[in-house]
Amino acid sequence: MTEPSALFRHCPRCGEPRSAGLQANPLVCRACGLVYYLNPTVSVGVILRDAAGRVLLICRGKPPGRGKLALPGGFIDFDETVEQALRREVREEVGLAVRRLRFLCSEVNQYAYCGVTYPVVDLFFVAAVSRSERAVAASAEVAGFRWYAPGEIPLGAVAFPSVRRALERYACDGRLRCRGR
C-alpha cells in the first residue's frame, strides 16, 4: 500500500520531477512555487439506536473489510456538511431517517483502497431512529445489517479499529445511551 504523497512523482502543476525538489507534505515545488497540502480524508459514522436502545451494525459488502461489521456512514462529499453526509449515507445504506444527532468523538483511521492507504479522520455521532423496522440493506456497500443490544456487539468482528474505539466509548458513556430516547 502506498501513502498518497508517494503517488506524486512529479509536480502536479509544472511536471518537475519530485526528486528535484518536490517536498512530501505539503508538496512544495521549487520550480514553480506550488504549495499543495495533503490532508486527511474526512469520514462520518453513526451509532443508530432504535427505541429499545439497540445499535445497528452493517455487514460490509465491499473491501476494505468486506464481510466485517461497521457503522453506517462514509466519506464527505465536496460542498457537503458532515451532518448532511451522515443523513445521506444512512438513507443510502439502510433507508432510515435520523433524529437527535449528537457528536460522540473523532478517531484516526486508515482506509486502504486500490493500492493507496488514505489517512482518514472519522467523526462519530449518535442518533435515534424511529420506524427502525423499515431498515433495509439499500446499497451494494451493505451486505446485511443487524440490531445489537450494546453488550452484545461482537467488537472482534468490526472492520476498523476506529469504529471499535467509538463503540467502546459509546458503551462506557451511560449518558449517551440514555439521552434522547
Ligand SMILES: [Zn+2]
Ligand atoms: Zn511545479
